[in-house]
Amino acid sequence: MRRSIVAAGTLCLAVALTAGLGADVKSSHKTQVKFEGMFGRAISMFSGKSAKEGVVSTTAVAGDRMMSVTGQSGELVDLAEEKVYQIDFKDRSYKVKTFAEIRKEWEEAQAKMKEQAAAQKPAEQPDAEAQMEVDFSVNRTAERETINGYDCQKTVMTIAVRQKGRKLEESGGLVMTNDLWMAPEIAALKEEAAFQLRYMKKLLGNDAATMARDLAQAMAMYPMMKPAMERMQKESGKLSGTPIRTVMRVETVASPEQAQSQGDQPKPSIGGVAGKLGGLFGRKKKDDDAPAEAPAPAGAKNHSTLLTSTSELVSVSTAVTAEDVAIPAGFKQK
Secondary structure: OOHHHHHHHEEEHOOOOOOOOOOOEEEEEEEEEOHHHHHHHHHHHHHOHHHOEEHHHEEEEEOOOEEEEEEOOEEEEEOOOOOEEEEEEEOOOEEEEHHHHHHHHHHHHHHHHHHHHHHHHHOOOOOHHEEEEEEEEEEEEEEEEEEEOOOOOOOOOHHHEOOOOOHHHOOOEEEEEEEEEEEEOOEEEEEEEEHHHHHHHHHHOHHHHHHHHHHHHHHHOOOHHHHHHHHHHHHOOOOOEEEEEEEEEEEEEOOHHHHHHHOOOOOOOOOOOOHHHHHHHHOOOOOOOOOOOOOOOOOOOOOOEEEEEEEEEEEEEEEEEEEHHOOOOEEEEE
């Protein structure tokens, strides 16, 4: 299913995958994503409680099976059977698809994604990615906090994408800030990552790097996101320990020209490195008094928060029962 594939790919982008430990594990995570501006207000109107309080999901891995449950929905992946079961706990029913069926859906979606990316990428900037540079910094702070029983130390990872040869405030761009509350390594969690890797290899008949590249094409319409995510993937693998809480903030930065045009025109004319992200999600800005070469202070008018994502590890256990990775008794196939 699309959700399982995207989840697997996201995991590849966020952690360094390792060999399985051969142990069972069950974990619980709470995730909340908040979009800002008009788009965020529209989402919150329809998302209800989940948008305000976040979503709690549990994952259990045992042998060749992995069960993921969020609310009234579940997904069971069986590597031995090469099947994925979509479970509706409220309706007490489930649907099943084979790996072959999912693989076909993924290939069709990938082809469509490429067509859309080709149509939306500006013709006058075919080498937009090559014209960008990524600035990166890691600051291991002295801040500590006990989160869900784990002693954590805060590390701040900042990634900025800007036009090559120009400062961020001159060209505009994107800033991704990650507050990582790191605890000593939780070895059991590696089993989840290892299962995802096994799943992708069996599903696609290729390695995890191929999956990551395929998913990266989905970001082609947002050229700044791709190098930022790639750098985050590379650097996250160098951090020691396990992130218990991760707060990711994504900001778009408008160039002085973009700030001017977005403030003066009903429909902003997009140009420069901010690309489509600035046009689709940036708020109308105008900052005529600040010189282009001067670094903008925190909270500057040409900075717009796109989204904030908070992910927290709630619990981890190595006690997994057969029922944790099985379709409940009495459920019927649709």
